[in-house]
Amino acid sequence: MTLIQLSGVNKHFGDYHALRDIDLEIQQGEFFSLLGPSGCGKTTLLRTIAGFEDVGSGSIRIDGRDMKGVGPNLRPTNMVFQSYAIFPHLSVAENVGFGLRRADMTRDEKTRAVGEALEMVGLGGYGGRAANALSGGQRQRVALARALILKPKVLLLDEPLSALDKKIREQMQVELIKLQREVGITFILVTHDQEEALVMSDRIAVMFDGGIGQMDDPETLYRRPRSKRVAQFIGMMNFLDGEVAATGTEIEVTVQGLGRCSVAAEQAPGAVAPGPVSIGIRPETLSLLFEGETTTRKEVAAVVDEVVYYGDMTYYDVRVDGIEKPLTLSMKNLIGRPVLDVGTQTRVAWDERSLVLLGH
Amino acid sequence: MPGFFVLLRIVLQGIKPDMLRGRLTESGKRGLVLISPPFAYALLLLAVPLATILLFSFWTQDYLTIDTTFTFSNYTEAFGDPLYMALLRRSLLIAGAVTVVTVLLAFPIAYFVSFHVQPSRKSLWLFLITIPFWTSYLIRVFLWKVILGYNGVLNSSLIGVGLIDEPLSFILYNANAVVITLAHAFAPFAILPIFVALEKIDRSLLEASLDLGETRVTTFLRVTLPLAMPGVVAAVLIVFIPTIGDYVTPRLVGGPDGLMIANMIQTQFLKLNNAPMGATLAILAMLSVTAVSLVFIWLNRRWLRGPK
Amino acid sequence: MRGLRIYAIAYLVFLYAPIFLLPLFAFNDADIIAFPLSGFTTHWFEELTRNAALQAAVRNSLIIAASTAVLSTILGICAARAATMADWPLKRPMMGLIMLPLVLPEIIVAVSLLVVIVQVFGLGLSNATIIAAHTLICMPFSIAVLNGAFQNLDPALEEAALDLGESRWSAFRLVILPLVMPGIISSLLISFTISLDEFIIAFFLSGANPTMPVYIWGLLRFPGQLPVVMAMGTILVALSIILLTIAELMRRRGLKRAGLKDTGGFL
Numbered sequence: 001m002t003l004i005q006l007s008g009v010n011k012h013f014g015d016y017h018a019l020r021d022i023d024l025e026i027q028q029g030e031f032f033s034l035l036g037p038s039g040c041g042k043t044t045l046l047r048t049i050a051g052f053e054d055v056g057s058g059s060i061r062i063d064g065r066d067m068k069g070v071g072p073n074l075r076p077t078n079m080v081f082q083s084y085a086i087f088p089h090l091s092v093a094e095n096v097g098f099g100l101r102r103a104d105m106t107r108d109e110k111t112r113a114v115g116e117a118l119e120m121v122g123l124g125g126y127g128g129r130a131a132n133a134l135s136g137g138q139r140q141r142v143a144l145a146r147a148l149i150l151k152p153k154v155l156l157l158d159e160p161l162s163a164l165d166k167k168i169r170e171q172m173q174v175e176l177i178k179l180q181r182e183v184g185i186t187f188i189l190v191t192h193d194q195e196e197a198l199v200m201s202d203r204i205a206v207m208f209d210g211g212i213g214q215m216d217d218p219e220t221l222y223r224r225p226r227s228k229r230v231a232q233f234i235g236m237m238n239f240l241d242g243e244v245a246a247t248g249t250e251i252e253v254t255v256q257g258l259g260r261c262s263v264a265a266e267q268a269p270g271a272v273a274p275g276p277v278s279i280g281i282r283p284e285t286l287s288l289l290f291e292g293e294t295t296t297r298k299e300v301a302a303v304v305d306e307v308v309y310y311g312d313m314t315y316y317d318v319r320v321d322g323i324e325k326p327l328t329l330s331m332k333n334l335i336g337r338p339v340l341d342v343g344t345q346t347r348v349a350w351d352e353r354s355l356v357l358l359g360h
Numbered sequence: 361m362p363g364f365f366v367l368l369r370i371v372l373q374g375i376k377p378d379m380l381r382g383r384l385t386e387s388g389k390r391g392l393v394l395i396s397p398p399f400a401y402a403l404l405l406l407a408v409p410l411a412t413i414l415l416f417s418f419w420t421q422d423y424l425t426i427d428t429t430f431t432f433s434n435y436t437e438a439f440g441d442p443l444y445m446a447l448l449r450r451s452l453l454i455a456g457a458v459t460v461v462t463v464l465l466a467f468p469i470a471y472f473v474s475f476h477v478q479p480s481r482k483s484l485w486l487f488l489i490t491i492p493f494w495t496s497y498l499i500r501v502f503l504w505k506v507i508l509g510y511n512g513v514l515n516s517s518l519i520g521v522g523l524i525d526e527p528l529s530f531i532l533y534n535a536n537a538v539v540i541t542l543a544h545a546f547a548p549f550a551i552l553p554i555f556v557a558l559e560k561i562d563r564s565l566l567e568a569s570l571d572l573g574e575t576r577v578t579t580f581l582r583v584t585l586p587l588a589m590p591g592v593v594a595a596v597l598i599v600f601i602p603t604i605g606d607y608v609t610p611r612l613v614g615g616p617d618g619l620m621i622a623n624m625i626q627t628q629f630l631k632l633n634n635a636p637m638g639a640t641l642a643i644l645a646m647l648s649v650t651a652v653s654l655v656f657i658w659l660n661r662r663w664l665r666g667p668k
Numbered sequence: 669m670r671g672l673r674i675y676a677i678a679y680l681v682f683l684y685a686p687i688f689l690l691p692l693f694a695f696n697d698a699d700i701i702a703f704p705l706s707g708f709t710t711h712w713f714e715e716l717t718r719n720a721a722l723q724a725a726v727r728n729s730l731i732i733a734a735s736t737a738v739l740s741t742i743l744g745i746c747a748a749r750a751a752t753m754a755d756w757p758l759k760r761p762m763m764g765l766i767m768l769p770l771v772l773p774e775i776i777v778a779v780s781l782l783v784v785i786v787q788v789f790g791l792g793l794s795n796a797t798i799i800a801a802h803t804l805i806c807m808p809f810s811i812a813v814l815n816g817a818f819q820n821l822d823p824a825l826e827e828a829a830l831d832l833g834e835s836r837w838s839a840f841r842l843v844i845l846p847l848v849m850p851g852i853i854s855s856l857l858i859s860f861t862i863s864l865d866e867f868i869i870a871f872f873l874s875g876a877n878p879t880m881p882v883y884i885w886g887l888l889r890f891p892g893q894l895p896v897v898m899a900m901g902t903i904l905v906a907l908s909i910i911l912l913t914i915a916e917l918m919r920r921r922g923l924k925r926a927g928l929k930d931t932g933g934f935l
């Protein structure tokens with residue numbers, strides 16, 4: 001069921017075009033992420049959904065209702081702010097129960113609801129604490145409990161994890177996913193961390209310059225980016241020049257340094273036409289062939305140009321005839337595998353099924 | 361009234377192109393609604409009255425009525441009368457002297473509190489410095505008379521200690537007394553802006569300077585002082601401008617040689633009943649303060665690389 | 669460093685010299701204000717209680733100061749809150765005009781208001797005229813104090829309250845007001861203190877009933893009355909110090925409540 005529907009949303013700040021023709025549908029119960037570089041308009045988009053910014057043109061519907069003119073206090077959305085916005089003059093319990101003031105509940109029911117909400121975020125027994133005396137992770141949990149207690153249709157989270165250090169962040173990622181499954185509420189998460197988005201989301205919208213570059217599930221986004229920009233933003237990718245000869249169910253393409261091959265149409269998610277094209281290959285789909293190894297895949301001669309050792313992995317930059325920029329590839333450091341030295345003559349195995357033809 | 365020119369400049373800067381096209385954000389609209397009561401208040405009780413005395417200065421007093429023919433005669437009279445000009449000149453000189461003395465005395469205090477007082481004790485020091493300022497101004501000025509008088513506290517204790525045989529007479533009923541008293545009255549006004557400027561200085565800049573081979577003294581001259589200049593400029597203006605408008609201190613401790621233009625403005629309004637002349641003198645006082653302040657700011661910007 | 673400390677202490681002595689003398693003469697059993705002191709008396713304080721005119725002046729001043737404090741704080745809240753909002757046309761010049769009395773010689777404010785009230789509108793002078801003028805000069809101080817309080821607020825706090833279902837007004841009442849309350853109390857106390865002590869403007873604008881400083885100014889010409897003035901002054905100083913200490917404590921509590929570090933005094 002479609003819960004949120006944005007059509008043709010535009011937003012200007014003065015002369016600055018902050019949101020460009022945003023069309024978006026988010027399903028009930030979905031964990032949806034807005035991902036993009038700093039300043040691309042993620043927060044702005046989230047705030048227009050919450051009702052803090054009014055839209056210039058276009059419409060926002062939540063649960064079938066047009067939100068035009070509906071204030072943030074009347075929308076079925078609740079927000080977890082980037083700064084958490086914990087009221088410093090109130091206790092933890094008073095913070096969590098803040099939104100229940102107008103609820104038609106007895107005092108006892110409210111107390112119980114607050115207790116349950118705190119329990120849910122793992123802060124049982126913290127109700128009496130002063131809000132100022134909490135750690136970053138705890139503040140984040142209070143903010144979550146405070147928003148979830150109102151049982152919103154949509155929970156909006158603006159970079160909720162960015163203020164936490166790496167360990168707690170990873171732990172909170174897992175907890176947030178669990179929590180979301182448990183309560184079944186639609187989550188919209190803003191993040192500029194691609195890994196976080198890939199780990200957590202059902203679907204991701206990648207934003208650039210106020211517009212949506214691509215919207216897909218994490219795997220499709222990673223494996224079939226539509227444009228060079230999206231591919232660059234998510235994970236690491238080698239880019240090669242190529243020339244499309246013919247299109248159809250099979251696309252005939254000549255790849256710089258690798259030669260002529262034919263790829264499936266689904267490997268060109270963006271529209272391609274005969275002529276020059278940019279081709280992407282992920283580092284993990286290339287592999288070095290060590291002494292004596294053979295492969296059923298295609299192979300090409302290469303020279304090791306740079307070695308970066310990561311412990312579990314080694315990243316190599318290798319030079320291949322006919323390609324100006326070295327190709328980056330990653331190898332798992334399995335037992336018995338040596339780490340090659342710079343200058344070693346070697347071979348690289350590759351597969352035409354892992355090529356992505358990128359639109360512009 | 362340097363405020364006027366500052367105002368003019370910010371009026372010109374305050375208008376952004378897209379505002380003129382009527383694009384006001386929600387928050388901007390609420391701001392506009394909220395600012396209206398205080399702004400209307402200031403407009404009615406400050407801008408309108410200021411405009412009115414400007415107008416009055418071009419009218420004349422005709423016995424009991426006001427002659428509303430536009431004329432420069434008040435100005436010609438003011439410029440022609442040696443008494444007015446002497447008072448104005450003296451006021452500027454005294455205000456200048458007060459400013460120099462106050463700021464020079466205040467700088468080391470601000471420096472001391474900012475650099476040599478533990479952070480946790482700083483606000484206590486500031487509190488101690490501001491307290492005397494909040495206690496009855498009239499009585500404070502009067503007590504300076506008691507301190508500085510012929511048989512006053514200072515003279516009797518100096519004689520008692522045996523430092524002098526005759527009471528000092530150059531410290532009361534003249535411009536010196538006015539300077540001392542006002543330097544006392546404006547102390548916190550000078551200390552606080554300098555303190556704020558000093559607090560803002562990144563301490564690692566001083567370490568960098570020492571690291572680059574400067575001594576403590578040259579570091580002070582080449583780093584600390586230039587960075588503290590905005591505070592000094594603010595202190596100078598905050599002391600200099602209101603000093604011109606004081607008539608209590610000159611009257612109580614200044615004697616005949618210590619009277620200032622504000623005393624004459626007061627006389628024109630309250631004793632001679634000549635509002636247009638009073639208004640003219642008030643305008644002249646404001647203009648000369650503004651002129652001096654602008655020259656000061658300009659010199660500072662030019663030579664000391666002060667604030668923009 | 670040592671030298672600086674000695675200088676700082678000498679400077680404090682200079683600052684406190686007049687205030688230190690005040691109680692000495694207030695409790696001194698002599699008609700003239702001069703050394704040597706001649707014995708302890710509370711006579712001058714008793715005299716105070718018998719002086720009906722002075723009491724009337726004090727009452728007058730208290731009414732004026734209280735009204736000024738309330739008015740300038742309310743206007744100050746509007747302006748300080750507005751200052752935290754997004755820009756609107758002429759925001760800076762508007763704020764500039766409101767803050768202008770900070771750098772305007774008081775006599776200018778006094779004479780310009782006098783001219784407008786008496787000559788233009790033909791109204792009489794009264795307590796109301798003084799309140800109006802005092803509100804004008806206290807407003808910038810209120811704004812300066814309140815600005816600190818409002819600017820330190822995370823704007824997300826108001827949004828969070830809205831998001832949790834409160835209206836703008838109830839968000840203000842439940843979240844913003846409690847957080848800026850210490851600032852409001854400081855502002856009330858500071859405007860009260862300024863108004864209570866203000867002489868230059870009150871002298872021009874007071875009507876039939878003088879304020880306390882105006883009355884004291886009259887007394888300064890009669891040497892016989894001076895010890896009473898000293899007694900009065902002693903009480904005032906004690907009162908100011910108490911009020912300001914409360915204001916300062918409030919300010920610190922406000923900072924603490926907002927979880928901020930102390931950065932300095934009122935001004």
Ligand SMILES: Nc1ncnc2c1ncn2[C@@H]1O[C@H](COP(=O)(O)OP(=O)(O)OP(=O)(O)O)[C@@H](O)[C@H]1O
Pocket residue numbers: 013014016018036037038039040041042043044045192
């Ligand atoms: N109230 C505003 N007034 C003017 N410009 C604004 C306003 N809010 C945002 N912008 C501008 O709109 C653009 C998008 O801002 P937004 O906060 O949505 O970015 P973001 O994608 O959330 O970035 P970040 O990852 O840094 O949080 C930015 O260029 C920002 O400067």
Ligand SMILES: [Mg+2]
Pocket residue numbers: 042043044
């Ligand atoms: Mg953002």
